[in-house]
Amino acid sequence: MKHLLGVKELDTATIKSILKEAFYFKKQVEKKDPKLSTLLKNDVVANVFFEPSTRTRVSFEIAAKKLGASVINVLAESSSIVKGETIFDTLLNLEAMGVDLFILRHNQSGMPHYLSKYLKTPVINAGDGSHEHPTQALLDLMTIVEYKKNLKNLKVVIVGDILHSRVARSNIFCLSKFVSQVTLCSLPTLIPKGFSELDVSISYNLQESVKDADIIMVLRLQKERHEQNDIPSIKEYIKYCQLNEKLKFPKDALIMHPGPVNRNVEMSDGLYHSSQSVVLSQVRNGLPMRMALISRFLNKDHKKIKTKKLTAYDG
Amino acid sequence: MTGRKMVTLIKNLKIFNPGHKIFEGSIVLKEGKIADIIKNKSQKWDDSHFEKVIDGKGLHCFPGFIDLHSHLREPGFEECETIESGSKSAAAGGFTTVCCMPNTNPVNDHPRVTHLIQEKIQNHAVIKVFPIGAISEGLEGKKLAHIGLCIEEGIVAISDDGRCVTSTAFMQKALAYSRQFEIPVVVHAEDPELVYDAGIHTGRRASLLGLKGSPALAEEVIVSRDIILAERSRAKLHIAHVSSWQALKHIERAKDRGVSVTCEVCPHHLVLTEKAADDFNTLAKVAPPLRTEKHQIALRKALKDGVIDAIATDHAPWAEKYKDLPFQEAACGIAGFETAFALSYSLVLKKVISLDQLISKLTVEPARIFGFKKPEIKKAQSADLTLVNLSQKYQIDSQQFLSKSRNTPFHGMKVQGKIKYTFCRGALVYGDI
Ligand SMILES: [Zn+2]
Numbered sequence: 001m002k003h004l005l006g007v008k009e010l011d012t013a014t015i016k017s018i019l020k021e022a023f024y025f026k027k028q029v030e031k032k033d034p035k036l037s038t039l040l041k042n043d044v045v046a047n048v049f050f051e052p053s054t055r056t057r058v059s060f061e062i063a064a065k066k067l068g069a070s071v072i073n074v075l076a077e078s079s080s081i082v083k084g085e086t087i088f089d090t091l092l093n094l095e096a097m098g099v100d101l102f103i104l105r106h107n108q109s110g111m112p113h114y115l116s117k118y119l120k121t122p123v124i125n126a127g128d129g130s131h132e133h134p135t136q137a138l139l140d141l142m143t144i145v146e147y148k149k150n151l152k153n154l155k156v157v158i159v160g161d162i163l164h165s166r167v168a169r170s171n172i173f174c175l176s177k178f179v180s181q182v183t184l185c186s187l188p189t190l191i192p193k194g195f196s197e198l199d200v201s202i203s204y205n206l207q208e209s210v211k212d213a214d215i216i217m218v219l220r221l222q223k224e225r226h227e228q229n230d231i232p233s234i235k236e237y238i239k240y241c242q243l244n245e246k247l248k249f250p251k252d253a254l255i256m257h258p259g260p261v262n263r264n265v266e267m268s269d270g271l272y273h274s275s276q277s278v279v280l281s282q283v284r285n286g287l288p289m290r291m292a293l294i295s296r297f298l299n300k301d302h303k304k305i306k307t308k309k310l311t312a313y314d315g
Numbered sequence: 316m317t318g319r320k321m322v323t324l325i326k327n328l329k330i331f332n333p334g335h336k337i338f339e340g341s342i343v344l345k346e347g348k349i350a351d352i353i354k355n356k357s358q359k360w361d362d363s364h365f366e367k368v369i370d371g372k373g374l375h376c377f378p379g380f381i382d383l384h385s386h387l388r389e390p391g392f393e394e395c396e397t398i399e400s401g402s403k404s405a406a407a408g409g410f411t412t413v414c415c416m417p418n419t420n421p422v423n424d425h426p427r428v429t430h431l432i433q434e435k436i437q438n439h440a441v442i443k444v445f446p447i448g449a450i451s452e453g454l455e456g457k458k459l460a461h462i463g464l465c466i467e468e469g470i471v472a473i474s475d476d477g478r479c480v481t482s483t484a485f486m487q488k489a490l491a492y493s494r495q496f497e498i499p500v501v502v503h504a505e506d507p508e509l510v511y512d513a514g515i516h517t518g519r520r521a522s523l524l525g526l527k528g529s530p531a532l533a534e535e536v537i538v539s540r541d542i543i544l545a546e547r548s549r550a551k552l553h554i555a556h557v558s559s560w561q562a563l564k565h566i567e568r569a570k571d572r573g574v575s576v577t578c579e580v581c582p583h584h585l586v587l588t589e590k591a592a593d594d595f596n597t598l599a600k601v602a603p604p605l606r607t608e609k610h611q612i613a614l615r616k617a618l619k620d621g622v623i624d625a626i627a628t629d630h631a632p633w634a635e636k637y638k639d640l641p642f643q644e645a646a647c648g649i650a651g652f653e654t655a656f657a658l659s660y661s662l663v664l665k666k667v668i669s670l671d672q673l674i675s676k677l678t679v680e681p682a683r684i685f686g687f688k689k690p691e692i693k694k695a696q697s698a699d700l701t702l703v704n705l706s707q708k709y710q711i712d713s714q715q716f717l718s719k720s721r722n723t724p725f726h727g728m729k730v731q732g733k734i735k736y737t738f739c740r741g742a743l744v745y746g747d748i
Pocket of ligand 1: 476477503555556602603629
């Protein structure tokens with residue numbers, strides 16, 4: 001793997017081995033393994049973020065630091081004025097200064113694909129436009145594996161602004177390799193054109209789609225959506241797309257959200273704090289997952305990592 | 316280059332005028348005209364009577380190709396193309412007449428600009444180049460350009476190509492005004508309000524790339540609107556680079572009821588689908604976009620059935636700095652002159668259309684649409700000839716382009732049908748002798 005640009009390019013075997021490594025790092029972090037902080041002690045990881053995101057950036061930063069790498073943050077969050085050419089120059093300069101790995105976030109779909117063509121340094125895509133957010137989908141899968149023993153029979157429902165969601169796309173690519181059914185539930189204006197041709201179900205009725213769900217993945221709503229007439233108002237969005245206590249769904253269904261949650265918009269506060277919500281587990285798993293991925297690119301002894309067999313999809 | 320006064324003999328050709336039988340013969344060129352056509356069997360002659368003798372054995376000779384739609388970028392974008400380089404590129408593609416769109420800088424919306432372009436053409440073009448004027452000032456779709464005065468300077472059609480006229484009221488007036496001159500109005504049909512990401516087709520593939528794209532609907536809405544307007548005003552409407560089956564339906568029905576509407580298709584829409592833009596390939600970013608197989612099949616059928624009148628290149632050269640960018644920032648367009656014939660000929664090889672249809676759609680049909688003299692290989696006609704080896708197979712190599720730009724998704728593609736020589740006004744403008 002030269003770069004990690006998307007889940008689309010990953011085969012099932014690669015995803016499984018990434019997952020095993022993430023669980024390995026999770027265990028070592030819990031054990032406070034002192035060797036971890038020496039693994040990448042001569043490496044420099046650059047977080048290059050052209051879109052505001054504290055959580056993802058900090059998660060990468062802590063992951064890199066736990067492995068002993070130095071981290072620099074390049075933040076240009078007024079992203080609309082940052083064009084490909086200028087970013088390219090920035091990255092070439094950082095490469096020349098000895099950066100070993102780029103973590104890249106940009107609001108244009110395909111930006112890391114363009115930049116990585118010309119970089120010798122590996123790039124991890126931390127989210128590009130509405131395209132992909134591979135590390136999120138991988139940590140989501142990791143979280144599902146922790147809670148659900150058999151992935152094959154799971155029914156996953158993704159609820160919300162699918163049209164603009166890179167999390168939804170990466171999860172569609174990822175989950176369709178492992179689970180039996182993926183349903184996308186939203187309002188008609190928030191479903192991307194042509195998605196009915198994919199191997200997913202599309203529903204406009206939240207109650208119908210969650211009634212027998214094993215996993216309910218709720219997406220974040222960008223609050224400006226009503227300005228583009230994708231929806232008339234947040235109020236109406238809440239009426240048709242909010243996951244709340246009025247809906248009937250299985251008691252053992254997991255509720256997931258990539259964060260940060262708009263409280264009482266896409267999900268009621270009650271459900272967010274309920275025992276079915278695994279949102280904080282997702283955040284927690286972000287760390288070992290990102291450690292595993294950073295290690296893949298930078299740790300020369302990476303292949304020696306001993307991983308145990310996982311049962312969720314091997315069994 | 317062969318001088319105009321020189322008497323040249325091209326012998327052993329397979330001479331073909333659309334609508335007629337192919338015959339073997341030789342052509343005598345003199346003072347820019349076809350001085351004589353000699354059927355092979357009819358007589359013997361002495362080569363020494365001619366200053367120059369070219370053996371055309373194995374070559375087909377067609378009337379010079381005509382392209383209704385190209386961007387020569389001069390004035391304003393000379394790093395991408397000039398009238399000189401563009402005309403040489405066109406000649407290499409077998410074209411002896413091309414029309415250039417007005418979206419230059421400054422825009423060709425004023426007789427002074429047309430005059431300047433005409434001067435450049437006089438001094439630098441190796442083939443016949445006719446400018447197309449703007450419909451609106453600055454292509455802004457608000458105020459009529461100086462259409463009549465530009466016609467005095469030699470524009471042959473009007474178009475806001477690259478942009479679409481959004482206002483229905485403005486388009487209605489433009490079409491009505493065009494009747495004063497019976498000049499064709501060429502439409503780039505893509506409602507900008509429906510185009511979210513230019514250059515990629517709205518659908519599953521674009522959606523998976525996180526792009527909203529440009530839907531077939533954006534084309535259909537404008538095509539149907541402009542057909543209605545043209546029907547009322549009885550103006551001459553020409554739909555540029557049609558790309559969707561829905562637009563074709565509207566055009567077909569309009570033709571059936573006698574509306575004066577014609578249309579063209581580009582080789583890239585006939586040969587490629589949206590798959591070419593996967594992985595954010597900006598070389599396949601073009602407006603209107605490459606669409607699905609369903610659209611492609613409809614385009615091929617419409618070409619065969621005559622709903623599509625002509626093949627046009629939409630030659631849109633871009634220097635690397637406009638294309639080597641993230642997808643959403645890259646320019647739309649394909650440098651098309653030098654691949655147009657071989658790509659279109661692939662449809663003859665696949666038996667989608669006949670050779671006769673192909674050559675018609677590159678010669679007599681475009682001439683008819685813009686009211687040019689009928690191109691014909693005939694005594695006393697301007698010696699505009701394209702000589703092609705139809706059996707030669709080769710690989711497209713963009714490094715060999717005579718265009719200043721190399722933006723093509725066809726680099727490396729294996730094709731058949733090679734332009735060997737192009738003569739314009741009797742002068743050899745492409746090919747080594
Ligand atoms: Zn156009």
